[in-house]
Amino acid sequence: MTTIKDVAKRAGVHPTVVSRVLNKDQTLKIKDSTRERILETVKELNYFPNRSAQNLKRNETKMLGMVIPDFANPVYSEIIHGAEDQAAKEGYNLMVYSMKQKGTEHNKFSHLIEGRTDGLLIAISESEDQEIVELQESKKPFLLINRMIPGINHYVVLDDEFAGKLATDHLIQLGHRKIAHITGPFDTGTGKTRFNGYKQAMHSNELEILNDYVQESSYSIESGYSAMKKLLALKEPPTAVFAGSILAALGAMRAAYEAGRTIPNDFSLVSIHDVPFADALQPPLTTIKMPLYEMGQEAVKNLVQLIKKDTQSTHLTINGAELIKRNSTAELLSEK
Amino acid sequence: MTTIKDVAKRAGVHPTVVSRVLNKDQTLKIKDSTRERILETVKELNYFPNRSAQNLKRNETKMLGMVIPDFANPVYSEIIHGAEDQAAKEGYNLMVYSMKQKGTEHNKFSHLIEGRTDGLLIAISESEDQEIVELQESKKPFLLINRMIPGINHYVVLDDEFAGKLATDHLIQLGHRKIAHITGPFDTGTGKTRFNGYKQAMHSNELEILNDYVQESSYSIESGYSAMKKLLALKEPPTAVFAGSILAALGAMRAAYEAGRTIPNDFSLVSIHDVPFADALQPPLTTIKMPLYEMGQEAVKNLVQLIKKDTQSTHLTINGAELIKRNSTAELLSEK
DNA sequence: TTGTACGCGTTATCAA
């Protein structure tokens, strides 16, 4: 292993000088000739500073940790992507962790807080509030992504209410009146807030919300499937469905397929989250594209600020949800 | 920040003893009473060893890096999942990196090799052979996942040939004769090998392979889409299609939808990779489930061995591909 | 403009 001493010896200078050159210390002056000689030697010996030593000395790792529930959920891909890009811009590295990981630790975040990261992005949407609150005791800076927990005042969320309204309004504008909503879990902020958007759109158009038309799901294919089955079994099934998540929408499409219903002839379907394969579905799915990439970026941006300046609070809502119209929604022609 | 000295002082012992207790050193004996006292103090002060210091001292990070092309590709989710689980079992952490990450570094892996990881899993399937070969100069142990490069003799691959045969045989058994294959890129091992499986199945059933029936894709929805369009435009379109990847299959389904063809009535479709939403597609997609989770596990297992014992070579093929029969494939009833 | 001395927090080795 090549160390800073090797470089120094080869270049005929003291290790300190090498360190200064590599860290681009502006306050000290270094003769151009020695700087060049040192940089050449660095290349020649293929020297990289030992990160562990740097970390120890500087008491920082330039590494951010991100915790997600599951890599298989396509929603997180884009958040990660945005977070990665922004982290690179800010000179940080990103380490992504899935909660599916087995392992018996003190608590679920111990891997990440033991001097391995400078800060954490928590994007888990399951109800592990207790552990998150405990995380506060560790004094490690962290920020919630797409969720809110009482007592924790650093978070970045989407404008889910607007998204819910957008989806519902779209269906209303197509002439639908019997509009159902497959919600997210009511114990999550996103589930509740998207539902609020739905309610607002319905109310401001003086449409009644039937209890039977509101079916809770758990952001999974299976729960979307059974929710849709219940809707299809109603005496008066809805002519349009707003799915609170892409996974629920996939489940709903499957239920429709099995029941022999076709979309959008038998009912229209719009879903939150414009995944890459949305237009490869049959029919191509109308979606609400959420600014997930931007949320990832903003999360990192604000976390880095939190690390550096000890920001008091971060209450950020990312706007920019937009409707992507595809074939799964259509005008309601005849009364059913 | 709580250090080992704080704990030692509080427990009235020397830091060395604390270190021994925490590292469960078996060779040295420690009085039960002091051990208990130390462990209590550790809990009391909520002490965690500083990883940077440990890393520096031990000259290892207990961290593995994994490089994938893109988080959005559902195929990698399961590999990551298996790798994460195995890493946890072996006492390692996993850091996943996407090549989509922007950032101007010496080379693409520099983040990961600068004393930050003990070893690397390279799962990128793009043609960045040059950089990978250069990686060898860094002396950092690494292992290829699902690809082979001449001159690099540590890799874990799937039995893609078997998978190709399995898919094609399934179609043949359903009575199909006009079987097309949307291949992966021919400059990738998986693309070539799956194609070989297809060829073998066709030949051993004395079926001819038409040039027009072999369409190259680049493992993307778009390329699958245009490949399928070409197949549909043929004078004698195939009655069955074997897609070399799930993304290609999605594109193919979209092309069929747009052309007004229905699956499996107009043609059967089978694809490599059993993604979680395969049975939520319309129709539910018959797939070849590849042992991706196991591949992730084995990759980590072998990389750790490579780190520890300097294994000479790792040429591992993971078996266990299986057909998941769903509605997208059906018996060929009448001659077309 | 360059060199010296020290310490970051931990653990391996040796001594007691």
Add this chain to the structure above:
DNA sequence: TTGATAACGCGTACAA
């Protein structure tokens, strides 16, 4: 069974 010392590789006051 426990304590003392040194060292991992680096960066930073301070001195020259």
